[in-house]
Amino acid sequence: MAGRWKSDLNWSDVTPKAAFMNRRQILAGGAAALGATALAGVSGPAQATLGAAPSKWSMPLETNSYEEITNYCNYYEFGTGKDDPAANAHMLTTEPWSIQIDGMVDNPGDYGLEDILANVSLEERIYRFRCVEAWSMVIPWVGFELKDLLDRAGVQAGAKYVAFETVLRPEEMPGTRSRVLDWPYREGLRLDEAMHPLTIMATGIYDEPLLGQNGAPIRLVVPWKYGFKSIKSIVRITLTDTQPETSWNMAGPREYGFYSNVNPQVDHPRWSQSSERKIGGGLFAKRIPTLMFNGYEEHVADLYAGMDLKANY
Ligand code: MTE
Numbered sequence: 001m002a003g004r005w006k007s008d009l010n011w012s013d014v015t016p017k018a019a020f021m022n023r024r025q026i027l028a029g030g031a032a033a034l035g036a037t038a039l040a041g042v043s044g045p046a047q048a049t050l051g052a053a054p055s056k057w058s059m060p061l062e063t064n065s066y067e068e069i070t071n072y073c074n075y076y077e078f079g080t081g082k083d084d085p086a087a088n089a090h091m092l093t094t095e096p097w098s099i100q101i102d103g104m105v106d107n108p109g110d111y112g113l114e115d116i117l118a119n120v121s122l123e124e125r126i127y128r129f130r131c132v133e134a135w136s137m138v139i140p141w142v143g144f145e146l147k148d149l150l151d152r153a154g155v156q157a158g159a160k161y162v163a164f165e166t167v168l169r170p171e172e173m174p175g176t177r178s179r180v181l182d183w184p185y186r187e188g189l190r191l192d193e194a195m196h197p198l199t200i201m202a203t204g205i206y207d208e209p210l211l212g213q214n215g216a217p218i219r220l221v222v223p224w225k226y227g228f229k230s231i232k233s234i235v236r237i238t239l240t241d242t243q244p245e246t247s248w249n250m251a252g253p254r255e256y257g258f259y260s261n262v263n264p265q266v267d268h269p270r271w272s273q274s275s276e277r278k279i280g281g282g283l284f285a286k287r288i289p290t291l292m293f294n295g296y297e298e299h300v301a302d303l304y305a306g307m308d309l310k311a312n313y
Pocket of ligand 1: 072073074075076077130131132166185213214215226227228229230231232233
């Protein structure tokens, strides 16, 4: 399981974070500020960053720009358009924040975000991110393994699934006035999927705290599954012995199964899933073939040994 990712790209293809920070500093403070920052090593905007260590789980791929990642979003509580979340998510109050952990755990309760973060180590992980709508991005998440939090809560022997819920505040989330989904947004994982080291709780992108549109202050990221499994702004995690209901499965059971593993051989009923368009390449960007389990096959295929992945989509 250890070791670097197999990939068709080299490490030289990765956008260095230094280049990203420099670009942002140029935007923020002009060339003079950049010069001063370069001399001082780390200062200016970098001081506000999360300081996460790079992870061995990163993929050596060229990341999407911060602008792309924060402006092309799906967060239906703030509207169904791709730019609605960036326009509206500032309305969400994210401080204070806590996650209620309940169900089949030894230590149920409200876990404050600061307390959660004080007990985990943050890593930066460059992950492929594949949306069910057949677009994709490569995102440098900052986060920690969900397993660390679940271990702290003390998962009981009979638990088999983990259910997640997004905060529901109609006064701050204009999209929830429409009944496009059954709120609160709900997702679920099998316990072994939740405990897998690739499954993270993210609190940042590009070493910056998450913005509202990306699921501030804390969201799930499961890189071998379609993006809708990566539920945002989580306030509740429940350990259970029965498969939880999920918002998209309730809305369209034929289109969105419980597993939702990226699988180029299983089409969405209304379109193919065999290829994807990476956001940012422009209108004429070439479609690229989608990889089984989004390119994480060697690490997760074992979880589904013996399962019919066409029936369990
Ligand atoms: N979480 C909530 N609460 N509400 C949503 O509408 N959309 C999902 C997922 N998590 C969604 C959500 C979908 S469809 C995708 S593709 C990803 O968030 C998008 O994450 P991003 O906007 O940070 O790229």
